[in-house]
Amino acid sequence: MVEKDWVKCSPVLSKPVLNCIQKQGFKNMTPIQAAVIPLLLSCKDVVAEAVTGSGKTLAFVVPMLEMLMKKDKDYPLRKDFVYAVIISPTRELASQIFKVIEQFLQESELSHITLCQLVGGRPVEVDAASFKKGAQIAVCTPGRLQDLLAERKQLNLPARIKDLELLILDEADRLLDLGFSSTLNTILQYLPRQRRTGLFSATQTKELQDLVRAGLRNPVLISVKEKSTISTPVSLENYYIIVEPQDKFLLLLNFIRNRRMLKGLFFLPTCACVDYWADVLPVFLPDLKIFAIHGKMKHKRGKILEKFRAADSTILLCTDLMARGLDIPEVEWVIQWEPPSNPAALVHRVGRTARGGAAGCSLLPLLPSEDSYVAFIKANQQVELADWRSSNDEIKISDKLRKKVLSILHQQQMKDRAIFDKAQRAFVSHMRAYSKHECNILLRLKELPLGHIATSYGLLKLPIMPEIKQEHQGQFVGPDEKVDFNAIPYKDKQKETSRLLKLEEYKKTGVWPSKKKKKMSKTQPWEQTKINKQEKKERRIKRKDQKQKMAAAGKAKKRKTVTQEELVELAADVALIKKLKKRKITNEQFDKKFNVEE
Structure with a gap:
């Protein structure tokens, strides 16, 4: 039309x-x-x-x-x-x-x-x-x-x-x-x-x-639809690029630096990821205004969105909360950390650019184990992704730059414990979200090199997770020097004072004061936890059915009916008790009529 x-x-x-x-x-x-x-x-x-x-x-x-x-x-x-x-x-x-x-x-x-x-x-x-x-x-x-x-x-x-x-x-x-x-x-x-x-x-x-x-x-x-073969606007160019997991952040950082974009959207998997990268990115991109928005920001979201609309040379870090309805004609690029959990969400993410016939582009980095996603998304959502390597714009990653960026990430966490905590939460929440992908036949958590991914986050140490195996420990690249994690301070003086008091008590008792004592139990992988929940649900349904059957059987038994003679006798006894209460008869008369001796 x-x-x-x-x-x-x-x-x-x-x-x-x-x-x-x-x-x-x-x-x-x-x-x-x-x-x-x-x-x-x-x-x-x-x-x-x-x-x-x-x-x-x-x-x-x-x-x-x-x-x-x-x-x-x-x-x-x-x-x-x-x-x-x-x-x-x-x-x-x-x-x-x-x-x-x-x-x-x-x-x-x-x-x-x-x-x-x-x-x-x-x-x-x-x-x-x-x-x-x-x-x-x-x-x-x-x-x-x-x-x-x-x-x-x-x-x-x-x-x-x-x-x-x-x-x-x-x-x-x-x-x-x-x-x-x-x-x-x-x-x-x-x-x-x-x-x-x-x-x-x-x-x-x-x-x-x-x-x-x-x-x-x-x-x-x-x-x-503008074309029978695609479900995105004709003026939108969608690209993908295969990248090694330890270099994903470095590649996206260089990509953003090389683009002089007026406005860009950067989609991240979870709220914790948005919080972490919002603290980290401004150090690497001083010329860009970095805004962050996600669903857990209850009262700030409207103001942040207005500031993003009014600003130039800016990028908005967000979750899929912003994948629908956001209409900002100036958005030139949509960048994604990884494929969304729902394939249909990709259409909505990239649709934030190329609005009203304007030109726009999107980039999706994929790990070598995720390359089959390109054919899948074309068949499932009619979204065709072009290989960025076929363009003339080459993104170079050198060992020197890799070490420099990793060192800056480590230093930021060692200066402020709040960033260290956010980095740990971001990685764990990302892996948990990855395990819940709808297309988990293609995007498997077991196939991910978790050590390399933790390196791309610039973590100081690997978090305690049942999914992390010995091979992942060998993949991980941490800081060059040994880090005393108890010595990492909070920039917030009030939080740091509270932490030091708790640390002293921990050294004396061996128990962190803010945490209640719990029975030690072996942690389980998320997949096993999901199976256990399903089994528990089935047992609960089975018990409920048994109770309903027993109740139905109980109702089937006929209750003994009360005869008219019994009702008359009961009424006479009640009347006798009332007479005694009103002192119309003596105790001896009551006992005699009520047959107490018998």
Whole structure:
């Protein structure tokens, strides 16, 4: 499909909406917009699949505003009612959609429509108060919306959404990946059936198809791809490079140094990895502004993202939290530490660049044992990775540079114990995440040279892990001089004072004071732990079934029925006790009538 002109192809759009679209510089409709907007405006349910950066947000924002304007002419919108709900998987994406709608509502003819944002990371009372100002359009995350619907009785949100016109699930497959399936089912129970629903995603999954069957009525399925052979934008160039495990950090460091990028995204496997490299990288890249963001940053994420948007010559270290919805046109490069745990996430990661037809590139370093991933991702996700070695840009790694970088990493950890701790946690969390790869037939933890990987992290020592064998000890390259790990201080004076006091007590008692005494048990590999958990679960299910059978058998036994004579006798005894209590009879009379002697 080719792009079409907004004015010619959208005669049903009102002037205020068209004016706002033109002010924002959108001259032509993208294929997904041309396909979806007429369907939503003709009151159809829609399931839309399109590559990242194809303009899905405008595809539902424009018809939503048109539907509300039309309804307002027929029946004026009530200030305290909700007429459109947009659910997104993350706060960052919800905030981005909120700002897009906010720009439209600046038009004088649209300014009467009220808008609110309902997301986590802040008190629920703030969101409850925003309803008083008006929330005819609500942009929210699923957890917060469920809380407001089910828990906040005084808000009475179920009554406010009885006239809901439109429900949008953006990045619907990601909503299900994050475990929001039961939450969405709860939300759908509160919403009226006479509504329009739109599901938007870059990939289709089985779980998404189940949600379509549960929440939509005869939906129109739309799949817009720029080429039948790929699932990423045409202007995006995806590369891979084979690298030895001990040189991965050095290769990526040189690669970033050689690129004069305006903005770049660096995807890392875990939150602990983001924390560690955010402390380490600024020493090697003084000319770049380094920002870090991950899911455990509850209150800082919005501010960090705004700073990244405003900065130049910057790179953002992040987890897959940023793989969806992030729309920053200036992002030129997406760099990844390793393949994501979910193959579909690769499409979303690389889709953070080459937005709206702009050029963009991505690089994925692979270990020699991971080279089969190139063919796998092409067959599984239609993402073609070109070999970087075929380009003219060669990345050289010398022994001198390798020793220098390793020495700097060691020195940073020896100066501050906090960095030493972060390095250990980053490596362990990385290995744990690697063991949970969905494509674990190709990416096997057992095949990894853990000693070489620990060297690329610049660790001072190998952590205690059951996965680390004798061969890994031989692969590891630590600091040249012997290190007294108890002597590594914290830069934070308060933490260092506390550590020294605990160290003194440890030397006296042999037990670290902050830790409770536990029975010594042999640690197990993660794979064995997973098997043990499954066996425990099966035993628990078996016991539950046995209890249910026993209970059923117990209910089958008939209880002895109480006769009418016994009931009459019991009532007489109760009446006799009451007479004694009220002193209407003496104790002797009571004993005689109650046959106490007998």
